[in-house]
Amino acid sequence: MITLATISKRFGALDVLQDVSLAVRPGAVTALVGPNGSGKTTLIKIVLGLTRADHGTLHVADRPADAEGAYRRAIGYMPQAAHFPSNLRVGDVLDLVTQLRPGEAQDDELARAYDMDGIRDKFVGTLSGGTRQKVNAVIAFLFKPALLILDEPTAGLDPLSANVLKEKIRAVRREGRAVLITSHIMTELESLADDVAFLCDGQLRFAGAVGALLARTGARSLEDAIADLMRTERAGRRAPTGMADAPAPASWLAPQPNGAGGAA
Amino acid sequence: MNVVALVLQAGLRDLSRNRWIVAYTFCFFAIAEGLFWFGGTGPQVLLSMLNLVLLVLPLVALVFGTIHVYASREFVELLLAQPVPRRALFTGLYLGLALPLAGAFVVGAGIPFAVHAHDGASVGGVVALLAAGVGLSLAFAAIATWIALRTDDRLKGVGLALGAWLAATVVYDGLVLGAAAAFGNYPLERPLLGLMLANPVDVARVLVLTQLDVSALMGYTGALFEHTFGTALGTGVAALALISWFAVPLALAGRRFLRRDF
Numbered sequence: 001m002i003t004l005a006t007i008s009k010r011f012g013a014l015d016v017l018q019d020v021s022l023a024v025r026p027g028a029v030t031a032l033v034g035p036n037g038s039g040k041t042t043l044i045k046i047v048l049g050l051t052r053a054d055h056g057t058l059h060v061a062d063r064p065a066d067a068e069g070a071y072r073r074a075i076g077y078m079p080q081a082a083h084f085p086s087n088l089r090v091g092d093v094l095d096l097v098t099q100l101r102p103g104e105a106q107d108d109e110l111a112r113a114y115d116m117d118g119i120r121d122k123f124v125g126t127l128s129g130g131t132r133q134k135v136n137a138v139i140a141f142l143f144k145p146a147l148l149i150l151d152e153p154t155a156g157l158d159p160l161s162a163n164v165l166k167e168k169i170r171a172v173r174r175e176g177r178a179v180l181i182t183s184h185i186m187t188e189l190e191s192l193a194d195d196v197a198f199l200c201d202g203q204l205r206f207a208g209a210v211g212a213l214l215a216r217t218g219a220r221s222l223e224d225a226i227a228d229l230m231r232t233e234r235a236g237r238r239a240p241t242g243m244a245d246a247p248a249p250a251s252w253l254a255p256q257p258n259g260a261g262g263a264a
Numbered sequence: 265m266n267v268v269a270l271v272l273q274a275g276l277r278d279l280s281r282n283r284w285i286v287a288y289t290f291c292f293f294a295i296a297e298g299l300f301w302f303g304g305t306g307p308q309v310l311l312s313m314l315n316l317v318l319l320v321l322p323l324v325a326l327v328f329g330t331i332h333v334y335a336s337r338e339f340v341e342l343l344l345a346q347p348v349p350r351r352a353l354f355t356g357l358y359l360g361l362a363l364p365l366a367g368a369f370v371v372g373a374g375i376p377f378a379v380h381a382h383d384g385a386s387v388g389g390v391v392a393l394l395a396a397g398v399g400l401s402l403a404f405a406a407i408a409t410w411i412a413l414r415t416d417d418r419l420k421g422v423g424l425a426l427g428a429w430l431a432a433t434v435v436y437d438g439l440v441l442g443a444a445a446a447f448g449n450y451p452l453e454r455p456l457l458g459l460m461l462a463n464p465v466d467v468a469r470v471l472v473l474t475q476l477d478v479s480a481l482m483g484y485t486g487a488l489f490e491h492t493f494g495t496a497l498g499t500g501v502a503a504l505a506l507i508s509w510f511a512v513p514l515a516l517a518g519r520r521f522l523r524r525d526f
Contacts, residue, residue: 048345051525068349077345083338087281088274096274100346123281139342168359 001178034199075093078140086254119170273362292372306385329408362405410517
């Protein structure tokens with residue numbers, strides 16, 4: 001669904017991403033985790049075309065990323081924080097995004113669940129942070145893209161709204177679409193994620209199924225497993241299981257770059 | 265509608281409801297109307313408004329524009345994550361900033377002149393004032409956009425915007441005056457003409473004053489400009505210079521927008 005091959009990005013003297021190769025499979029929720037500053041946001045921005053990789057290739061839904069951004073028809077994106085022009089009405093924002101993606105199949109299930117019709121005429125600037133986040137989620141799920149990228153999706157949502165969103169994510173997975181999600185709430189990821197990609201210092205240290213990670217670390221929960229990985233990385237030593245630097249399963253890792261396409 | 269029109273429409277909707285833009289419109293309206301109310305004739309009001317436009321309009325376009333571009337950054341990222349080309353998005357975003365600024369000035373300053381059309385202000389003078397205001401709005405909105413796209417630090421960006429305003433409205437004239445005084449024994453006509461064209465505020469001033477037959481108010485460079493080019497040619501050259509002051513910063517900002525990492 002997404003295939004990243006040897007993606008590298010440097011900001012000044014800082015190597016933010018180093019030869020990251022990753023494949024995100026359809027019909028699965030992949031959790032992208034790692035400590036602050038590990039390169040998660042940069043990786044997501046490279047997939048979205050907001051940031052350009054210095055090196056490497058990107059394929060989304062089996063087509064190479066193009067400079068004009070047409071490949072983003074396959075992507076729905078929910079940023080961490082919702083910032084819309086405060087003098088636009090909710091309806092203006094939803095209509096704008098809808099009109100920017102003409103001809104795409106629409107999915108109004110989340111819009112109905114969050115009662116967007118009831119707040120269409122409200123100005124964005126008058127909404128609470130949680131309600132803005134609902135608008136943010138509705139925009140991401142408004143179409144039926146092959147891939148959803150969700151950055152801390154439940155931040156600011158009340159428990160009921162968060163539950164509705166998680167159910168929607170599971171429904172998307174059942175439809176065979178891919179979800180790439182980041183969150184610092186490990187229990188939330190554990191309840192959603194099938195696969196885990198662990199980034200640290202710009203390098204992909206683990207990519208595989210949640211079960212495989214738990215089996216290798218001996219941890220009982222995803223939170224414990226990730227904490228264990230982070231402690232190991234912080235201590236600057238190899239993971240006791242020898243897993244952190246071990247190659248991921250061949251079926252999981254992205255193919256090496258073949259020169260086709262380019263990271264946006 | 266295409267991407268440019270959609271993003272422009274959103275920008276127009278947002279800024280037409282923005283309280284600062286509404287206040288900005290009302291200020292021009294109140295000041296022009298007040299000048300007429302207190303007995304000013306059309307030409308007098310025109311000249312007073314010109315001084316106001318040359319000072320206030322660049323300041324508002326630069327500071328408001330810079331802050332607006334910074335405030336829109338997360339929304340821009342959301343739009344960039346949609347399947348739209350960056351170039352179209354940039355055009356829509358720029359026009360969505362510059363046109364409301366220019367429109368606010370035209371509405372605020374234009375209505376009083378239309379209402380008091382019988383008070384003697386020449387149509388050419390009023391049109392030149394409004395055109396100069398629109399040109400300055402477009403030019404300084406482009407400069408503001410460029411500054412905000414070049415500088416990630418918001419405080420530094422606003423500081424640069426204020427610096428650009430000071431340079432264009434105060435410092436530049438002082439430097440030109442100083443150079444004219446220091447090198448008074450040399451033939452300075454052509455260098456000074458070049459210097460005048462190198463400042464959009466000076467260009468706008470001359471563009472309006474050449475329509476008003478008030479050479480005494482043009483200053484040294486303005487009078488020299490009219491003498492050298494004549495009114496018709498001078499207007500064309502000044503208009504071309506003002507268009508350049510809009511086109512070059514816009515091209516730089518667009519280039520930055522296309523290449524930068526968000």
